[in-house]
Amino acid sequence: MEFWEGRTVADISRETCRRFEQQRGRSAGTVRRELGVLRASINHAFREGRLTRTVSVRLPERPEGRDRWLTQAEALALYKASMKEPRVRLHLPLFILIGLYTGQRKEAILSLRWAQVDLRAGLIDFNTPGARRTNKRRAHLPVPPTLHRRLRRARERGTELGFVVHENSQRLKDIKRGFNSACIRAGLANVTPHTLRHTCATWLMQRGVSIWEASGYLGMSRETLERVYGHHHPEFLQNAAKALN
Known part of the structure; x- marks a missing residue:
């Protein structure tokens, strides 16, 4: 606002975008x-008719995707550290497991209610009922066995209509503080809640899951998955290498 205040749409150009x-x-x-x-x-x-024409807004080049993901040993260390944090040990470990095993974004996990979890069928629908769908797609996916067992135990402590990850039955606004504390305790650097999504995508690629199936599981476009995580796949560029043998 400090930069754009007092300017009109006509003032927007490649040069003003660079200066911004x-x-x-x-x-x-x-x-x-x-x-x-x-x-x-x-x-x-x-489109609403409030301007007679549009102007070009110059965007900086798209930065390279983050490649920070957790090894199995790091993931285990983070999970154990989360259980040692007194204030968050009832909900942070579950948040971490859901993030690792489903690869969904932080907001999708924090807004997940038990009504969206079918433990009998072993399915989770991360799409909030009645909410408008956005470009940040949410998945409807089967629950891995390890996570299923943990969810069943957590379900016994919750209510049918409550949030899966909660604190005293209240929805968590954020989990950053407790998560950062657990990372420090586990000796992990440059790790955020979104790293769990990176980790899940990386593990799927490393285990040879097809791009089509992994993108559906993560609720991620195939183009993004291939561009950011494709090099982790065991078959990445193998045909090209074999062709030169």
């Missing part, structure tokens, strides 16, 4: 998201 990026002093990914919102707002105003 310099003055903002944040990562290219952050600036790209913010300018993306500006571009979407302009396009919306044009």
Whole structure:
């Protein structure tokens, strides 16, 4: 707001977008998201007839995808550390397991209710009933056996309509503080709740799961999965290497 306040749409150009990026002093990914919102707002105003034309909003280059994922030993260390955190030990371990075994985003896990979990059929629907679908797709997937056992035990402590991951039956607004504390206890650096999604995607690729099936399980586009995680797949570029043998 400090940069754009007082300017009109006519002032938006490649040069002003460059200056905004310099003055903002944040990562290219952050600036790209913010300018993306500006571009979407302009396009919306044009469609609604409030502007006679659109203007071009220059976005920084898309940053490389993060490649930080957890090994099995690191994941186990994080899980054990989460159980030693007194305030969060009743919900943080479950959050970590759901993240590792389903690869869903933090918000999808925190908003998950027991009504969306069918333990008898072994299915989870991460799509909140009645909520508008967005580009951040949520999956409807089978529950892995290890997670199924943990969910059954957690279900005995909850209510049928309550949140799966909760604190005193209340929905958690965020889990960052307890998660960071567990990472420090486990000796892990550069790990966030979103790292659990990276880890699940990486493990699926390393175990040779097809791109088509893994993308459906994660609720991720095949293009993104192949671009960011495809190099972990055991068959990555193998045909090309064999052709040169």
